Amino acid sequence: MHVDLQTLYYLVIGLLCLVAGMTFRERAAFPRRARAIEAWAGGSAILAISCITIACREFLPVRLGSATSSVMSAGAYLLIAHGVALLDGRSFRRAMIAGLVAFAAGWAVWGPGNELLLWRYYGSLGVALANVALVWLLVTSEALRGQRSRSLCIAIAAIHAGFYLARVFVVPFVELAYGPQTLEITAVATLFEGCLYAVAMPMTLLSLLREEIHGQLLTATRTDFLTGLGNRLYFFEECRRLLKTEARPVALLAFDLDHFKSINDRHGHAAGDEVLKLFASVAREALGPEVTLARLGGEEFAALLFGERARAARASAQTICDRFQVASLLDGSPARATVSIGIALCEKRTRDADCLLGEADRALYRAKSLGRNRVEDNAKPAVATAA
Secondary structure, eight states: OOOOOHHHHHHHHHHHHHHHHHHHHHGGGGGHHHHHHHHHHHHHHHHHHHOOOOOOOOSSSSHHHHHHHHHHHHHHHHHHHHHHHHHHOOOHHHHHHHHHHHHHHHHHOOTTHHHHHHIIIIHHHHHHHHHHHHHHHHHHHSTTTOOOOHHHHHHHHHHHHHHHHHHHHHHHHHHHHHOHHHHHHHHHHHHHHHHHHHHHHHHHHHHHHHHHHHHHHHHHHHBBBTTSSSHHHHHHHHHHHHHHHHOOOOOEEEEEETTTHHHHHHHOHHHHHHHHHHHHHHHHHHOOOTEEEEEEEEEEEEEETTTTHHHHHHHHHHHHHHHHHHHHTTTTOSOOOOOOEEHHHHHHHOOOOHHHHEEEHHHHHHHHOOOOSEETTTTTOOOOOOH
16 A cells, blocks of 8 residues: 555644644643643644645745745754753753754755755754754753663654764765665655654653652652651661661661650640651761661651761760750750660671661660660660669
């Protein structure tokens, strides 16, 4: 079955219009990325208009039809690249406008008398360079780093750029070798490749946003909303992961805020929340951002240290104990508060997070029984009764 070029153009136009509409509708699902999605939908819509212009070239002046569709195609791809830049809060607008002005100037300077030559080759160069810019933005994007679909997105844009570079630098020599009959083959190949790109690129870009949302939801399920630290799920997952690979000494610190129920009863739950946030801030600052620190629930927290940090766990715990007491006495603090800390130190490799936490809890129990606001470790015998 033979399909003529005009029918293929209509097929591509319909496909691009459908993709533009469906992409635009996705704004509701990704409100934070609405501007990027609008740019991608706009790029597909402009490509559709460009194809309409190409299909109607016979009804337009040659220079106007060729130049307009060529500049519009390059602008559409630059708009898609601008949408990717928006994911990182970057603006590609100036570069996009400068590129379009330079591209249009090329048509104005070299176009008269060379419309057919520029249409076949110069127009392809604009599309190729726009996709090279898109590849660069995808590669350097921090917002997309670590997402599985990014490599696929880069591959699609790179293949598209390579296809149009081949139209500029390879196809002319093929035509010289095999004659003008290759023109129709090139045109058909361009339309088929364009159909694949029109579907694959928007789908992959939206897949990147879905991966981003999935990552945010996963982070939310492992984060304590009040303090911003990890939660119990996060802590035990990290413990099991790290204890399987780490051979260095390990120390688990168990924290419990003293008389926290009394703080809530006396000052209210809002004040209690502020005390929890204050402790999380003090502990994080003392231990550093790379240490696994989490709120296990209520007024209970835990941290996992390795290597020299583990050996210095008692000093770090005492620092937290002292700083938290001082911070709770400062003006503006919601209530006076202290913390008791238990430490489980293991010089040998262990894979049992529950055992470590149990030892740290026993040391914490001893700190409570000896008057609170102190640090104890698993090197001492336990006291039978607690205060």
